[in-house]
Amino acid sequence: MELDTLYEERKTPGGFLVKVRLAKMTYVVFTSKGPEVPKGAKNQSIVVPVPRVAFLGDEFDLSHFRLGELSFVNVRQGKMVIPYQHASSGNEVRTIFLNSGSECDILPVIIFHYRESEDFLRAKEEGVELHHLVLDEEFPRQDLVTLKIRFPALNMLIIKRKVAQKLEAPGGIMPGKEELERSLREESSIVDFNKVRATDLLEKGNLNMHSTNPVFLARVHLRKLELEKVKQLLLDFSLRPEEVIFIRTFLGVMIRNEENKEELKAWQLKLKNLDEGFRLVGMILEMKEVEFESELDKGFSRDIASMVYALLEKEQGEVGSKEQEIVLWEWKLRTKRLFRKSA
Template identity: 20%
Template sequence: MEFAEERTPSGMTLKIMYKKGMFLLFNKQGESIYADEEGRSLLHDTPKIVFIGTTFSVERDYDREYTLLKISEGKIILPYRDMIGKKRKYIFLDTGIKADMIPSEIKMVSGYSSMLRDIPADTGIDYIITDSTITETEVAVITSRYKPGEVIINPGASASAVATEKQSREPEYTNINTMSDNPVFLALMHLKRMSLSNLNQLLLDFDISALDIQYIIHFIDDILGKRGDEPEVKKNMNMLVELKNAFIFYLALIQRDEQTVKDKINSEKDPRKLSPYQTLVSKVRSMNPGREDQLLFTEYENLVLERKEQIVSAQAGKNPA
């Protein structure tokens, strides 16, 4: 039978079904400890942890399919060795499990390409931990592909241990917003928080490349396609669609895709929604001072203004004073 039994220092028993990524937990008296507050499930999930990078070393017992980690004061203690600083360090992960040890699945991959090649997208990863060799764009793509519960970026860069997601999430995002100059990474973080006004601001604050724009459109599509039933996504659905259209329009502008530019302008029925298009045309025109580009983007500006006038005139005709 594919399970193992372990006794913790406090006298609890773990029956680990390592092929299924689950375990049963029993107290000293042999009584089952439920995995949920409602008392409906006895099966606890084994946390799945992936380290990505070349500066980590994790001590593992390779004769077992799992690694036992200590729990203290509601925190899983995850030790690793910083190969650059030659120091043993720790990451503290939040857990609601009432035990002093927990089985975990820990994998190590050397880099971005190895991650995409060796680990299937549907693996169900709880924690991804990256070092400084992984770029922000690579982190963004990995996060979009695997959708982990938490991403911990370069934990060794901080003098203090990484706190729990609940405690550290807001400071983490604050640091990203003030320190990162990578629009793809920022876009993913803003989408994760549904900070859509900040996502919209990226179009104005950054000269985003065509490839990066395509990544961002993919992230928005992914949310609209796979999370459309979630209450927060439903609440922001219209804004998400408008942002997608804005990014598509910006992409068409920088790629000189005249047909898409005209189609986007002519398909709009609300004059207010044309204002962001006008702003984007002005921005791209300022980025391209050449004479031909100036003529092209001035033409696009005129198209936006003409479409606005058409819509307003049509609305006035339907609603005479």
């Protein structure tokens, strides 16, 4: 079969179908109503190039990606969430957000990592297509200017020691001084993450020092297949949406079970239910009213309803506005009906 006729398809938890044409590395998102036209698409085109993101510098760690190959990442509020690590921040996992214009919850990306400028320049000379270049803030200023002049269409992102910031807007237009200074002051979302095997720390009795980190605790409980303790994190912590994304990433690895581990095969249904529960949790935390009410209309299992109801009850007591409290109260009532219906 010729490469031009090969496609990779991915059905997402949100009900979308992403179809990637491998020969041209373009994709189309299909919704229940047909192909999606991303916001800001030129000529209302449904075909989108798979973003190609290069990290330049020896201190970046992209070991969780298969470099140069097609990968899929989560999307939050229309922005692709690309995790990375940097030597300056130890075991913290930071995130870069790239606009997608899509309502899909998972989209394709290709990640590259070049440790030296020479490696990057050689790749460009060999015809490697790149859309975004991520650099450390200590990258020599003169070299940065040289790259900008040589590759004006390349969208560059500067990673500050505490901040991940965009240096320019798509289209190659450099921002003014005030805009650049403002962007460097803003903080990106950072989720603490310990690279050491979670079970090793647990066995050494060091778990208490990480007890304020729900992402780490999720890893501990998932490695030991203590799924009820993962659910309990919803009540013990005020989770942020990005923390839910990382927990779902761990769940996704276990569900795919690419190493074909026997102990995971018997847990597939429970893991998928837990992942589905956290998907709904993400909608609640971001107050995605249309999406969540659509899920309520479709209904979900007793186990998931129980998990969702517990979170809604907790959130209702902590919400800031009366309007949101009313919305959560209505969701809680409808979830309770689902719970009773499936009893």
